[in-house]
Amino acid sequence: MGQKNFILDTNVLIENPKCITALRNGEENNVYLPYTVITELDKLKRDPRIGHIVAQAVHSILKDDKLTILPPAFAEKLRDLNPDDRILKEIMNADIEAPILVTNDRILQIKAGIYSLKSEEYKDSDPFRSDSQMYTGFVDDEQEPYVNSFRWEKGTAIFYGDKENKPISYTHEVWGVKPRNIYQNLALELMLNQDINIVSIQSEAGYGKTFLALASALYLALEKKDNSYEKVYLVKPIWEIGPKMGFLPGTVEEKMQPYVRYVRDLTVKLHEQRPANRIFMETDSDKFRFNQKKFEILPIAYIRGMNLENCIVIIDEMQNMSRSEVRSLLTRMGEGVKCICLGDTRQVDNPYLNESNNGLNWVVKKLRNNKEYAHMVLKGERSRGPITDVVLKTGL
CATH class of the missing domain: 3.40.50.1010 (5'-nuclease)
Structure with a gap:
């Protein structure tokens, strides 16, 4: 040529x-x-x-x-x-x-x-991918496995844990929730593993990471007998998309409602599948107020000074937290804590962070190959519905 x-x-x-x-x-x-x-x-x-x-x-x-x-x-x-x-x-x-x-x-x-x-045109475009995207939780055949990673062997996912390697040939069912695909099943495997204290899940919107985390939290805190989890916390950084709404009146719970209504809706959906009365104060019509002694939603600022013990902590949209915020939050966690970190480094709303320099990516970068930690990228052919499916498939 x-x-x-x-x-x-x-x-x-x-x-x-x-x-x-x-x-x-x-x-x-x-x-x-x-x-x-x-x-x-x-x-x-x-x-x-x-x-x-x-x-x-x-x-x-x-x-x-x-x-x-x-x-x-x-x-x-x-x-x-x-x-x-x-x-x-x-x-x-x-x-x-x-x-x-x-x-x-x-x-x-x-x-x-x-x-x-x-x-x-340069057609072979390869946009920047963060550590949390590149490390999917799976390793190739010739690669030495990270602790708590997976490898495909003859069509079966093999889990390489700190204590043992085992095929994941079974399907979880947690609080009435059955995984839609193998990736959701493997995410549940990590969330429910008693030897893993901190799990991070990276995915685009629609693949069910929050729903799976809530189902796992209800199971661990309310159903599983051989643990000491007494409460579920959901922590979320607050960054608005689009025009600002300004200051909101009311208590902390009331101020948080516009940002976390999806959490209540998902929890109510789980409650309808299997009653979770202990996490609610009221369950009449659409009130469904959380019992603060069992389930509490907090903005990141309220964690400073707290000492979290014997609880499940779900950190949602961790990509909107800075490295220092993540460190401050994780160092609040004492004995008997299971932490599930969720996010998508491609959807950073915090104007001071980017796809690489954000809390979720720093967690993957620094904790990978630690026996206390596991990470995976959640994906699959089906998300929350056909519209979301076509958006994800076309890359809109």
Whole structure:
């Protein structure tokens, strides 16, 4: 096919920091970088949403000794132009045979065509994935298993625990809940395992992680006899999506209601499957007030100073908590505590955090391969319903 000369746009590096190596394809092609791209990366590194991805792109540039960066002298003369036009001028000024601009910017592609400059999309997009996404809880055949991980062997999931390895050839049923798929069953295996004190579950919305956690908590606190769990806490950071509602009147429980109504609805659903009277003060019509002695919902700020013992703690939307908040919360937990951490690092609402620098990702990064801890990515073909299924399938 002959050697090609690729020139990269900024957006390609952001979407896949490994694109330089991929496009070079060994020694087959040459890869160039306009100086304007370097200046754009310098500005983007301060953006809290993508600064961690920019850092990866910069690392790829620094370690690649075959990458050619176009000289800055000409680019610095073009300061009055916008970045896209500067990139085009740099390419046309460079002595590169049959250059191919690689960009996913459609407008820039149109402009390139006007100047008779060939352009291509970078189709092998590999967006940044956090540790909590990359480590799924499963290991490959040739990989040494982490403690409390799974491996597929002849179609069966084998659990590699601290004390024993065992096939998960059985199906859990917890508080009347039967798992919809193998992944939900394995998530229940981790939540119910007495040797694992802290479990984290990563998934997109709709795969049932909160429902499974609540079912497990009710079973452990109200039904299972050989444990000392006396209460269930649900802890949640509060970050609104969209316009702010302002201050809400009432008690802590009343203030939290708009943010945790889904918890009450899921708990009522479990109660209807199998009575859980002890966690409610009232169960008439749609009142269903929680009994604070058995089930309490708290914002993260209220945990400071508390000492949690003999309880189940569900931490929901942990991706919206900072590393320091997670450390502060987890160090409140004393004897007899089972902690279930839930979240999705792709849905960070906290404006001061990002896909990598958030509480859930730090938990996976630091606790992985600890005998007290287990993690898995929850997935499957069926979520909460057909609309959610089509959204997840199409990547909307």
